[in-house]
């Protein structure tokens with residue numbers, strides 16, 4: 001699959017890529033959406049109701065999440081699901097704390113249309129709202145679905161970029177990425193493109209954040225699980 005229409009604005013969430021609505025209000029690139037529906041159909045045969053929690057998000061939406069955390073209006077969690085006290089932290093430390101679970105706007109894989117967060121609606125009451133916390137997935141209600149994902153997601157082109165902690169983003173067992181598109185996005189996204197997007201944003205302390213970009217890019221964007229090569233996938 002070639003994505004010759006990838007643009008800087010798509011890569012940084014500034015403009016919408018081609019999208020299809022997969023479930024109410026939640027959209028993915030058509031290729032990722034089709035693969036998700038295939039995976040969900042297979043999951044259903046094993047008693048799992050695979051649903052999206054979050055799919056494509058633009059720069060503006062990511063900026064709202066970021067700003068709410070930056071200003072202390074929305075909790076920032078540490079790896080043990082404890083709430084971080086941001087008031088005593090430097091700008092660098094604050095950014096690091098937020099980026100454990102929330103990407104700096106312009107660097108989110110959710111901008112690409114390839115990535116989403118899922119849960120298993122069959123494992124919880126109808127009014128359950130997934131919190132995207134490790135305890136829901138590791139030993140909690142979504143453990144069975146995690147095992148299914150580990151065994152079958154690659155069959156339709158998905159992999160888990162945040163499978164393990166590598167010093168950047170926390171383990172996010174709920175986050176999957178459609179490899180054919182994400183591979184292209186990974187190779188084309190650069191700090192310069194993010195710099196440009198941030199410069200035109202209204203983020204608090206954006207000059208300091210821009211100064212941190214080289215480190216952020218290395219530690220939180222490039223530092224993800226290695227993608228299996230397409231040839232390896234074909235064999236599987």
Ligand SMILES: [Zn+2]
Nearest residue numbers: 110116117175
């Ligand atoms: Zn995610």
